[in-house]
Structure formats: C-alpha cells, structure tokens
Amino acid sequence: MGWPHTVLTFLGAAAFAGAAAGQSLSGAEASVATSGSVTILDPIALGQATALASTPVMRPKTGSSVASVDGATFTLSGLGGETYSVSAPSVISLKPEKGGDELRLSLSPNQTTGVVPGAAGAPGSTSISVNATLPLSSSTTSGAYVGRYGLTVSYP
Numbered sequence: 001m002g003w004p005h006t007v008l009t010f011l012g013a014a015a016f017a018g019a020a021a022g023q024s025l026s027g028a029e030a031s032v033a034t035s036g037s038v039t040i041l042d043p044i045a046l047g048q049a050t051a052l053a054s055t056p057v058m059r060p061k062t063g064s065s066v067a068s069v070d071g072a073t074f075t076l077s078g079l080g081g082e083t084y085s086v087s088a089p090s091v092i093s094l095k096p097e098k099g100g101d102e103l104r105l106s107l108s109p110n111q112t113t114g115v116v117p118g119a120a121g122a123p124g125s126t127s128i129s130v131n132a133t134l135p136l137s138s139s140t141t142s143g144a145y146v147g148r149y150g151l152t153v154s155y156p
Contacts, residue, residue, distance in 0.1 A: 042123070044078040046153045052132055053105075059136045069105065069132040076153055077125045080118025086111055086128055087152045094134075094145035103145050106133045128153070 052072035078084060086109045094103040110129045118124030130151060 041079060044153060044155055047075045049073040049075050057134060059140045060138050062138050064137040067134045067136055069134050071129045071131040074128045074151060075125055076128055078116040080116050080122045080124035081120035082116045082155055084153055085113050085156055088130055089149050092147045092149045094147040096141055097144045097146060100141035103134060
C-alpha cells in the first residue's frame with residue numbers, strides 16, 4: 001500500500017510547486033533608469049560659385065567644331081569623412097533668345113564621387129566643377145542661348 005500513497009504525495013507536491021511558481025512570476029518585474037542622446041547634424045549643402053558659359057564662344061566660318069565652354073564651379077559643404085555622389089545630366093538643351101534651332105550642351109562633372117575633406121564628423125567643404133562642350137557649325141545662329149540644368153550631390 002505504500003506505492004499509491006507515494007505517487008499521490010509526489011503529484012501533490014508537483015502541483016503545489018507549479019502553483020507557487022506561477023504566483024511568484026506573475027508579479028515579477030525589473031526596471032532600469034537610463035538616458036538617451038542624439039546629435040543633430042547639418043545636411044549636405046551645395047552652392048554655385050561661378051556660372052557655366054561666362055564668355056562668348058566663336059562659331060566656325062566653315063564646317064563644324066566642338067567648343068569648350070567655361071565650366072561652372074560649386075562649393076559643397078558637409079561632414080568631414082563622409083562619401084558623397086555627384087550627378088548631372090549629360091546633355092542639356094540651350095534655347096536661342098531670338099528664335100532658331102536649339103543647341104545641345106554636353107556636361108561633364110569633374111567627379112562623380114568623393115569624400116568631404118576634414119576630420120570625421122566635423123564641418124568640411126570642397127569644390128566641384130562642371131565642364132561643358134558645345135558642337136557648333138557654320139550655320140549655327142549667332143546670339144544668346146539659355147538653358148537650365150540641375151546638379152545633385154548626396155550622401156549615398
């Protein structure tokens with residue numbers, strides 16, 4: 001008769017331990033006091049220093065040629081050590097102020113990627129230039145031509 005009594009005692013003890021464990025865990029909690037911080041940084045900025053095509057370009061008397069156009073320069077301000085990318089359209093259209101055919105100006109930034117100079121995380125700046133070429137022919141209408149383009153600089 002000892003065996004059934006032992007089983008009942010063991011089952012009763014296991015039920016009591018489970019109930020006690022469930023009760024003690026339901027009210028348990030822990031907490032910690034902590035702090036947080038954030039640093040706000042200035043975004044990358046781009047400003048134009050000189051404009052594209054600041055001097056007149058001579059068309060050929062006969063045939064055709066490709067003229068180099070004075071490049072534009074830009075100042076990039078950002079965080080030292082940060083990699084940036086540069087993008088610009090490869091070709092833009094220039095419209096004549098007096099009417100006539102448009103010209104196609106080819107643009108070429110001097111770089112497509114770079115690193116802002118200076119200590120990591122400190123303010124830094126550098127220059128970016130955009131050079132241009134313009135195909136001309138003896139039949140190109142003389143006069144002023146105007147066009148717009150965008151230069152984009154971003155952190156990847």
